[in-house]
Each structure stands twice: as structure tokens, then as C-alpha cells.
Amino acid sequence: MNDQAPINKIIPFSNVDGPGNRTSIFFQGCTYACKFCHNPETIRLCIHCGACVPGCPTGALRRENGLVRWNATDCVQCDACLKACPHMSSPRIRWMRAEEVFHEIRRAFPYIEGITVSGGDCTLYAAFLKELFPLVRAFGKTCLIDGNGAYDFTRDPELLEVCDGVMLDIKAADPEWSRFLIGNDGACALRSLDGLLRAGKLAEVRTVIFPGRDHENEETVRTVAQQIQNACPYKIIRYRPFGVRTEFQALLGEDTTEFEEAERYASLARSLGATKAFVV
Amino acid sequence: MSEALHVIQDPTLTYRQQLVGLARLGESTDRSLRYSDAYYAAKAKGALCDLNEGVMPFRPRYICPDYELLFQKGCEFLQLDPPKDLLEAVNVLEIFYCHVPSITTYPVYLGDLDKLLEPFVVKEDRAYAKKVLKLFLRNIDRVQTDSFVHADIGPEDSVTGRLLLELTEEMQLAVPNLTLRYDPEKTSDDFALACVRCMLKTAKPSFANHRMFLKEWGDRYAIASCYNGLMIGGGGYTLPRMRLYECSLDARDADDFIARVLPAYIDLQLEYMDKRVKFIVEESSFFKTNFLVTEGFVRQENFTGMFGVVGLAECCNHLLGIADVRKGFGLNPEATRLGLRIMDAIQERVAEHTAPYCDAFDHHYRLHAQVGIDTDGMDDSPGTRIPIGAEPAMLDQLEVNEQFHPYFPTGTGDIFKFEETWAKTPEAVLSIIKGSLSRSLRYFSGYLENNDVVRVTGYLVKKSEIEKLRQKKQSLNQVTLYGMGAQDGGHALDRRIQTHE
Numbered sequence: 047m048n049d050q051a052p053i054n055k056i057i058p059f060s061n062v063d064g065p066g067n068r069t070s071i072f073f074q075g076c077t078y079a080c081k082f083c084h085n086p087e088t089i090r091l092c093i094h095c096g097a098c099v100p101g102c103p104t105g106a107l108r109r110e111n112g113l114v115r116w117n118a119t120d121c122v123q124c125d126a127c128l129k130a131c132p133h134m135s136s137p138r139i140r141w142m143r144a145e146e147v148f149h150e151i152r153r154a155f156p157y158i159e160g161i162t163v164s165g166g167d168c169t170l171y172a173a174f175l176k177e178l179f180p181l182v183r184a185f186g187k188t189c190l191i192d193g194n195g196a197y198d199f200t201r202d203p204e205l206l207e208v209c210d211g212v213m214l215d216i217k218a219a220d221p222e223w224s225r226f227l228i229g230n231d232g233a234c235a236l237r238s239l240d241g242l243l244r245a246g247k248l249a250e251v252r253t254v255i256f257p258g259r260d261h262e263n264e265e266t267v268r269t270v271a272q273q274i275q276n277a278c279p280y281k282i283i284r285y286r287p288f289g290v291r292t293e294f295q296a297l298l299g300e301d302t303t304e305f306e307e308a309e310r311y312a313s314l315a316r317s318l319g320a321t322k323a324f325v326v
Numbered sequence: 327m328s329e330a331l332h333v334i335q336d337p338t339l340t341y342r343q344q345l346v347g348l349a350r351l352g353e354s355t356d357r358s359l360r361y362s363d364a365y366y367a368a369k370a371k372g373a374l375c376d377l378n379e380g381v382m383p384f385r386p387r388y389i390c391p392d393y394e395l396l397f398q399k400g401c402e403f404l405q406l407d408p409p410k411d412l413l414e415a416v417n418v419l420e421i422f423y424c425h426v427p428s429i430t431t432y433p434v435y436l437g438d439l440d441k442l443l444e445p446f447v448v449k450e451d452r453a454y455a456k457k458v459l460k461l462f463l464r465n466i467d468r469v470q471t472d473s474f475v476h477a478d479i480g481p482e483d484s485v486t487g488r489l490l491l492e493l494t495e496e497m498q499l500a501v502p503n504l505t506l507r508y509d510p511e512k513t514s515d516d517f518a519l520a521c522v523r524c525m526l527k528t529a530k531p532s533f534a535n536h537r538m539f540l541k542e543w544g545d546r547y548a549i550a551s552c553y554n555g556l557m558i559g560g561g562g563y564t565l566p567r568m569r570l571y572e573c574s575l576d577a578r579d580a581d582d583f584i585a586r587v588l589p590a591y592i593d594l595q596l597e598y599m600d601k602r603v604k605f606i607v608e609e610s611s612f613f614k615t616n617f618l619v620t621e622g623f624v625r626q627e628n629f630t631g632m633f634g635v636v637g638l639a640e641c642c643n644h645l646l647g648i649a650d651v652r653k654g655f656g657l658n659p660e661a662t663r664l665g666l667r668i669m670d671a672i673q674e675r676v677a678e679h680t681a682p683y684c685d686a687f688d689h690h691y692r693l694h695a696q697v698g699i700d701t702d703g704m705d706d707s708p709g710t711r712i713p714i715g716a717e718p719a720m721l722d723q724l725e726v727n728e729q730f731h732p733y734f735p736t737g738t739g740d741i742f743k744f745e746e747t748w749a750k751t752p753e754a755v756l757s758i759i760k761g762s763l764s765r766s767l768r769y770f771s772g773y774l775e776n777n778d779v780v781r782v783t784g785y786l787v788k789k790s791e792i793e794k795l796r797q798k799k800q801s802l803n804q805v806t807l808y809g810m811g812a813q814d815g816g817h818a819l820d821r822r823i824q825t826h827e
Contacts, residue, residue, distance in 0.1 A: 058721040059824070061747060061754035068754075154721055157761030159754075 050141040051171040054088050058154045064190045064213060064249065066159030069151045074139050076167040077196035080217065080228045082254060082298055084289035088166040089134035098127035098137050107137055144177035152185070160188030160210065169197035172205050179208040190249055195235025199242055211249030212242050219269035223262040239270070243277055252281040255311050257303045267311045271320035280323040282312045338795050342471070343804050346431055353380040359605050365594050373572040374595055377429075377565060377634075377699065383602050385427040385612045387632075390548040391623040392559040393437035396422060403617030412446035412455060416462040423470055426618070428551075430804070432472040435550035435561075436502055440479040440487040447486045456489050460497070463490075467499045473785040473805035474551040475502045481509035481536050483517035491524045491531075500779050500786040500803055504531040505549040507539070508763055515756065522752040522759070522772075529773035529781045532739065535731075535763045542735040552697050552784025553769045554737035557686060560628020562736065564602045566595055567634030567696040570641035570668070571706050580645040580664055584671050592675045599631045599691060600682055607683045627685035632736045633676050634696035637706025638665050639713050656712030656726045665710065669733050695730075695738030697784035698818075700811025708783050709738050717822035724762045731768035739769030741781050745825045749774055775823050782809045782818045789819075 052074035060070040076089045083089065094114045099107045106120035107127060114137045127137050142150075151161060161182055163175060168191060179189040188210040193199070195215050199206055206212075216235055218224035224232030242248040251270050255263050267282070274280060284303035287295045308325040315323035333339065333347040359382055368374040379387060396418065400407045404425060409415035419437070426433035447455045466475065479487045494504065506513070506521045513536075521531050532553065539547050539555055546558040556562050573591050577583035606612060613619050613626045639655035642664045648654040655661040673693060681691045695709025707713045710730040717723055720742065727740050748755055759770050771781050778788050787809030791801045795810050812818035 058719060059754075059758065061751040066751075066753050067757035153725070156765055157721065157724070157758045159757055 049171075049174055049177075050143050051174040052091060052139045053142050053147065054136060054139060054166060056147070056150060058151070059157065060162070063162040063164060063192065064160070067157060068190070069154045069158050069161045071147060071151070071161060071163050071168070073163065073165040073168040073171055074136065075170050076165055076194065077170065078167070078194055078228045078230075079134065080194075081294040082227065082256075082285060082290055084286070086134045086289075086291055087128040087131060087136045092135045092137050092139060093133055095133065097132055098130045101126045101130045144174050144181065147178055148181040151182075155185050155187055158187065160190060162190045162192055162213070164192035165194070167194050167196055169193055169205075172197070172202060176205055176208055183208070183210075193238070195232065195238060197238065198234055199238045199245075199247070200240075203245075206242075206245050206247050209247065211247050212238075213250040213252065214239060214242060214248065215252050216266060216270050217254065218262065219266040220262055223259075223265075236269070239273060243274060248274065248278045250279045250281060252283055253311075254283045254285050255303045255308045256285045257299050257301045257307065263311055264314070267315050268318060271315035271318035271323065275319040276321040278322065280312075280315055280320045282308050282315065282323060282325045284308045284325065337798055338800055338807070340471075340800050340802060340804075343800075346804070350378065350380060353382050353384075356382050358382065359601065361598055361601060362594070365598050368591060368594050371572060372569055373576070373591055374598070375567050375569055375636075376598075377567060377696070379429060379564060379566070379602075382610075383564060383606045384610045385616075386561050386563045386606060386629055387429040387565055388434050388550055388554060388556055388562040389426055389428055389618065389624055390435040390550055390556050390558050390561045391422070391426055391433075391437075391618055393419070393422075393442055395559075395623055397442060401617065401623075402621060409446070412443065412450050412458050415443055415446045416458060416465075420462070420465050420469070423466070427612075427616075428474075430472045430474050432470045432475050434474050434476055434554075435548045435556070435558075436466065436470075436475060436477040438479065438548075439477045439490060440482075440484045444484045444486045447484075447489065452485070452489075455485070456493065459486070459489050460493050463493055463497060463499065463502075467497075467501045468802070470501060471802045471804060473500050473503060473787060473803055473809075476505065476550050476552075477502045478505050478507060478534075478549050479531065480505075480507040480517070480521075481512035483514050487517065488520065491520050494530060495524050495527050498528055498779055498788075500788050500791070500805075503552070503786055505534050505553070505769075506531040507536040507549070508533045508759070509536040510760065510764065512536070518756055518760075519752050522755045525772050526744065526749045526752065526755065526774050527777070529771070529777055529779045529786055532769060532771040532781075533759050533763060535766075535768050538732070538766070538768055539735075549737075549769075552737065553739040553771075554632070554694065555692075555735050557628045557630075559622075559624055560630070560686065561624065562632045563606055563629050563683075564599055565632040565634050565694060565696065566598055567636050567694075568592070568595055568672075569637050569702075569706050570635055571637040571644060574641040574644045577645060580667075583641075583645055584667060588668065588671055589675055592672060595633065596676070596679050596681075596691070599633065603631050603682050603684075626683060630684045630687045630736070631681055631691040632694040633672075633691045634694045635672060636696045636698055636702070636709060638668065638710040638730075639707045640705060641665075641668065651713045651716040654713075654716065656723065657716060657718050662726060662729070666729060669710070669730065673733055692736040693734045694736040695734045697739075698812070698816065700808045700815060703815040704817070709734070711740055714817050714821045720758070720824050724758070724765075724767060728762065728766045732766050734768065737769070739771055739784065740767075741771040741773070741783075741821065743821050743823050744772055744774050745823050746774060746776065748824065780819060782812045783816070785809070 054072040054074040057070040063070045106117045116137045191212045221231035286302045312323045423433045428434045577587040642661045643654035697708040791806040792810045
């Protein structure tokens with residue numbers, strides 16, 4: 047196969063992407079364009095419009111034959127290009143083969159429990175993951191998928207076979223609220239939740255709690271908690287406006303969800319049997 | 327103003343600190359022990375440094391008494407019988423500590439506290455044992471008022487080890503420094519995790535690569551002072567250091583440095599060490615009459631000289647004409663390779679030298695990566711560390727460290743400052759520590775960015791105590807002053823914060 051995938055970033059050591067110390071691989075491109083997305087620059091692929099080029103302070107970006115080229119050596123990671131991009135994308139993408147990613151991350155193996163693939167939506171590149179995971183697992187390292195809920199895992203037993211688990215976002219249980227937040231009714235995510243649970247591959251579920259959205263928050267938390275029980279950790283995440291596009295901050299609020307408010311939902315989840323619910 | 331008057335009038339010095347300061351001045355008025363003119367010239371230009379050890383060494387720099395022997399047979403000179411219970415055990419230790427000399431005047435090695443005390447602790451009710459240990463730790467903090475005072479635990483789990491961790495966390499003290507000997511086969515993950523949690527709250531314990539030390543030292547080694555490997559029942563005679571950056575200023579280029587400049591300075595430092603070691607053994611009374619020697623708590627043949635180096639990064643960067651530290655040693659493979667060449671050259675030449683009175687070490691001195699002193703400023707980074715402000719991603723930093731740590735049996739280490747979220751994921755920190763120690767990292771220290779107790783270069787201070795000094799108040803711990811100097815001159819507390827990005 048040897049397909050390439052667009053890699054946004056590789057973080058050798060991460061303590062926030064699953065159990066233990068993990069290497070996190072972020073893919074570019076997403077099936078969704080959630081209003082509360084904290085890194086909207088990962089949503090689309092670059093269309094080489096060139097809007098980012100003039101603002102690059104070090105000349106790491108230039109136009110070449112109609113394409114935007116990025117020179118990683120000259121880049122100082124100032125993020126000026128991300129701010130300039132009108133297209134929810136990034137020019138700092140490397141197209142890599144699974145084997146190339148493997149060679150780059152293997153020097154972290156002595157220090158990590160495993161890897162987590164994230165995004166964007168890494169499941170856009172399921173074939174790539176099926177190549178990468180066996181290479182990593184051969185070294186005794188675990189492979190976790192950070193899923194946004196768009197991928198129907200029940201239809202891909204092959205992917206489930208080669209991964210150690212999926213950390214799944216359940217963003218909204220109510221179809222209307224879901225359509226508002228992410229642009230679809232969320233049924234696919236709930237189907238995946240069920241399928242992953244049955245397959246024993248559900249590693250974690252995450253839900254973002256929005257300030258003042260009592261009804262919507264409660265419905266999501268109830269649905270998840272009743273379903274997963276104590277099968278896996280349930281992370282209750284506080285909405286934070288940081289990184290959210292300004293136009294949506296106006297819709298979702300400029301306040302961070304209070305810890306106490308989030309804790310009420312964690313406590314509700316625990317009372318419904320999801321004993322491993324906690325606020326992050 | 328005379329230096330003595332300065333000490334006498336300094337409002338920030340405690341009585342004991344004044345006493346030590348005046349003694350040091352007095353010691354340096356004698357000229358009986360002379361070194362070569364070339365040595366004095368090298369010292370004057372800062373290429374060699376005696377770490378203010380004093381002209382006339384009247385005791386070895388670091389002493390690691392055999393406390394097991396103390397518990398077996400007691401001490402005649404101090405009229406102490408072997409302890410029969412926990413209370414007697416800590417009392418015996420508290421008294422004994424006050425009579426163990428060192429360069430700092432405080433004992434730099436308190437023993438393997440878990441092994442020493444476990445037989446007594448397990449006979450007591452846990453709450454009672456904890457109370458006794460709490461008073462013991464309080465006594466150490468208030469009486470042995472110096473952060474180079476160091477205790478060891480591990481590699482095995484024990485009730486005493488757990489109690490010491492609990493108390494360390496509860497009491498938030500800078501003294502004593504603490505090391506876990508970590509061995510993947512002997513240290514359980516559960517105990518190691520307890521140590522990580524404690525480290526993230528109080529900057530200790532650090533993690534020593536037990537297997538690496540075992541290979542070099544056998545099973546009777548101590549981690550003393552900052553992170554110094556030494557033999558139990560022995561210690562370190564002296565620790566001078568080559569300031570490699572200043573040494574490199576004499577060289578035309580890297581080859582000239584390695585072929586001409588470096589060997590000359592190495593020989594000068596060796597000659598200086600030989601003179602001091604002979605003086606301590608042959609002239610001073612310590613090895614003839616001190617009860618530690620006469621009663622067998624230390625043996626002269628178990629001492630070695632510690633050959634220190636500092637500022638490898640700045641040395642390499644200078645020799646390669648690299649002005650931007652962020653493109654230099656540790657981040658630039660050419661500079662790092664030069665560092666390895668230099669260390670190979672130092673290791674080889676020191677190993678060729680026959681050292682006096684180092685019988686247990688095949689008559690050789692051992693290398694030490696000196697952590698710097700408060701007056702070094704930004705000229706010489708500690709040992710072989712990457713300069714503060716230039717640290718690469720943690721993985722890269724560990725890989726550079728792993729190449730340099732094996733050179734230094736008498737100690738080296740690196741320190742990582744973690745952002746708050748890591749406090750919630752101790753198992754992630756443990757993965758990193760286990761990985762690096764399974765390779766060739768010798769010594770790992772960490773702390774959390776917002777702790778009060780923090781690790782400066784190798785030793786611990788409380789940030790709140792530094793604040794006291796700034797307000798011209800006294801700090802009981804004599805090392806707080808060094809911490810303030812290292813913070814002001816070397817930006818030692820501004821090291822890179824490990825986030826997840």
C-alpha cells in the first residue's frame with residue numbers, strides 16, 4: 047500500500063493522551079468542523095492559497111510552482127501562519143508513509159507506554175493506521191485511537207483487531223444539539239460507542255460540558271453513563287474558550303465551565319454506574 | 327573592609343554560618359601546602375577551580391561512614407551502645423551525625439535509612455514509628471542545616487521507605503536530600519510511583535541507576551551530597567574542577583584543545599589532587615586519630631579523589647565558534663560529538679594516572695560532573711548539561727544525557743521541571759524515568775514548576791527561604807545563599823518546563 051498521510055505534528059512525550067507517557071501523532075484533516083474545536087487549524091487540508099506566506103517572519107514558507115512549501119528547519123513555530131489561514135488548515139504538514147512515522151517515533155519507545163493517534167480525525171487514514179500499528183505493537187507498545195465519533199468502528203473489525211483501544215468523543219446525545227455543535231445528529235458516534243463496548247476496545251469516553259447548557263449536558267452524560275457503566279474511564283471536560291474561533295465563542299460563551307459545574311455531571315455519571323467518571 | 331569583618335557584620339548569616347565562614351578564612355592564611363606556579367596561574371585565570379576547599383585539607387571532602395557497623399557494635403568514642411529499639415536507633419544516628427566532618431561541616435551521607443531502621447520500625451506500631459521518624463527528620467532539618475546532607479533509600483520497598491516518603495511530603499523540608507536507588511527488578515512499580523508522587527510534591531527523591539552504580543562500585547556505594555557516588559566506609563578526598571570553557575580559551579581550535587591544552591590542564595589538576603590527597607593522609611591527623619578511622623567506620627583505602635569538570639557545553643560551543651546556545655552542544659550533533667571526544671580524552675588521561683592512596687579503586691581517581699557554584703554565572707553550565715534556556719525537547723535532552731552519564735561514577739545528573747498536569751500522571755513520569763535508566767542515564771531529578779522546595783543545580787532549596795535572604799533576613803539552611811546566587815547569576819530555576827508539547 048505505502049500510502050502517505052498528512053501529519054500535522056508528532057509529540058514524543060505526552061501525558062494527556064491516554065494512560066502513561068505516550069507519543070502522540072496528530073493527523074491533518076477532520077470529518078467534522080465542531081464549533082468548539084480548540085485546534086481548528088487541523089480541520090482541512092491546505093489548498094495552497096498562499097495567504098499564510100507573506101506573514102511568515104523567517105521565510106520558512108514560500109510559494110513554489112503554485113504550491114505552498116514549508117521548511118521545517120527555518121520554522122520557529124510562531125503560529126503566524128495558522129492565524130493567517132482563512133481555511134482552517136496549516137501549511138506545516140508532512141506527508142509521511144507509515145514506515146517513516148514508525149522510524150521517527152521508535153527512538154521514544156524506551157520511555158513510553160505506547161502511541162496515540164489523534165487529529166483532526168485520524169480515522170480518515172484507517173488504512174495507514176493498519177500499517178502503522180503492527181509495526182509499533184511488535185515492540186510491545188500499545189496503540190490507541192483518539193476518535194471524534196465519525197468513524198463507524200463496527201464496520202472495521204480489522205482496525206479494531208490491530209489497535210488496543212479507542213478513546214471516543216461523545217459530543218452530544220441530543221440530535222438537535224449535535225447538529226448545532228458538530229453538523230450531524232451524532233448517531234454514528236453512539237453506534238461506535240456500543241460497538242466498541244461490545245468488542246472490549248473502548249478505552250475512554252470524553253464529553254465536553256458547556257456552561258449553562260444544563261439540559262444538553264445532562265442528556266449526553268446520562269446517555270454515556272448508562273451505556274458504559276464501569277467499563278472504562280469517563281472524562282468530563284470543561285469547555286474552555288481558548289483556541290475556539292471567535293465567531294463561535296460568541297455562540298458558546300466566553301466563560302470556562304466552572305469546575306463545580308463539571309463535577310456535578312461527573313457525580314451524576316457515577317451515580318448512574320459510570321464509576322470511573324472524573325473531571326479534567 | 328576585611329573579609330572577616332564582612333562575615334562578622336553580615337546580617338543574613340546565622341552564628342553557625344559565621345563560624346564556618348571565619349574558619350574558612352583562618353584556614354586559608356596558612357601557606358604550608360604549596361602547589362606549582364602553573365597551577366596558581368591556571369587558578370588565577372579561572373581554568374582550574376578548588377571549589378573553596380581551603381588551602382589546608384584537614385579532613386576528606388566527603389565522608390560516608392559505615393552506619394551498619396555503628397548499629398552492630400556501637401561507638402566507643404561517643405559512648406553509644408548498639409541500639410535496641412527505634413528510639414535508640416534514631417538517637418544514636420542523631421548524635422553520630424554531629425561528629426561526621428565534611429567540606430560543609432555537615433554530614434553529606436546519612437546512611438541507607440530504610441535498611442538501617444526497618445528492623446526497628448517493623449517492631450513498632452506504624453503511627454508510633456511515624457511519629458519517631460517525624461521527629462528524626464525534624465532534628466536533621468534543624469540541626470544538620472545544609473542541603474548537601476543526603477539520605478538514600480531502596481531499591482526495595484519497605485515500611486520505613488514508605489513512612490519517609492509520607493513524611494517528606496507532609497513536612498516539605500529541603501533537608502535531607504534523598505535518593506531512591508532504582509533497580510527494575512528490585513523496585514516495584516508501586517514503590518517507584520510513590521517516589522514519583524513524592525518527587526513531584528517536594529523535588530525528592532531523585533532516581534539513581536542502581537545497576538550502573540553496582541557495576542562500578544559493588545553493592546556498598548552511597549549517593550551523597552548532590553548526587554555523588556562514593557564508597558560506604560570511605561568517601562572522597564577532594565574535588566577540584568576543570569572549568570572547561572575557560573580552558574578552551576587557550577586553544578586555537580578543537581584539535582589543538584584536545585592535543586595540547588586539555589592534557590596540560592588535566593595534569594595540573596591531577597598534580598594538585600595528588601598533593602592534597604597525600605597531605606590529608608600523611609600530614610593531617612584525620613586518618614591517624616579520628617574515631618571514624620580508629621573504630622573502622624571509614625577506611626582510608628576506600629577513599630578516592632574526585633576529578634571534576636564543568637562547562638563542557640560552553641567549551642564545545644566556543645571551540646566550534648557557535649554563539650547561539652540553541653544551536654550548540656546538545657542540539658547540534660557536531661558539538662555533541664566534540665563533547666564526547668573531549669570526555670574520552672579526559673577519561674583516558676585520568677585513567678592513565680596512578681593516584682596515591684586509592685587502593686580500592688585500582689589506584690585511580692574517578693570523574694565527577696560538578697554541578698557548578700553560585701558564582702559561575704552563565705559561563706560554565708553544570709558538568710555536561712545543556713545550558714539553561716537552550717534545552718531541547720525532553721527526549722532529545724535525555725538522549726544527550728545518556729551519552730555522557732557513563733563517564734562519571736562519582737556523580738552526574740540532570741533535572742527536569744514539570745508543568746502542573748504531570749502531578750496527575752505519575753505513571754507517565756515513571757515511564758520516562760524507567761526508560762532513561764534502562765538505557766544509560768545515571769541520575770534523574772525532577773520537580774514541579776510551582777513547588778516551594780526546588781532543585782537548583784543538584785541541591786534543594788526552598789524558594790520561600792531565598793525570599794528571606796532577599797529581605798536581608800537569615801536562613802537557617804546555609805545552602806539557601808548558593809540557591810540565590812545560582813538563581814540570579816545562572817538562572818538555575820528557569821530551566822525548560824516540560825509540558826506535553
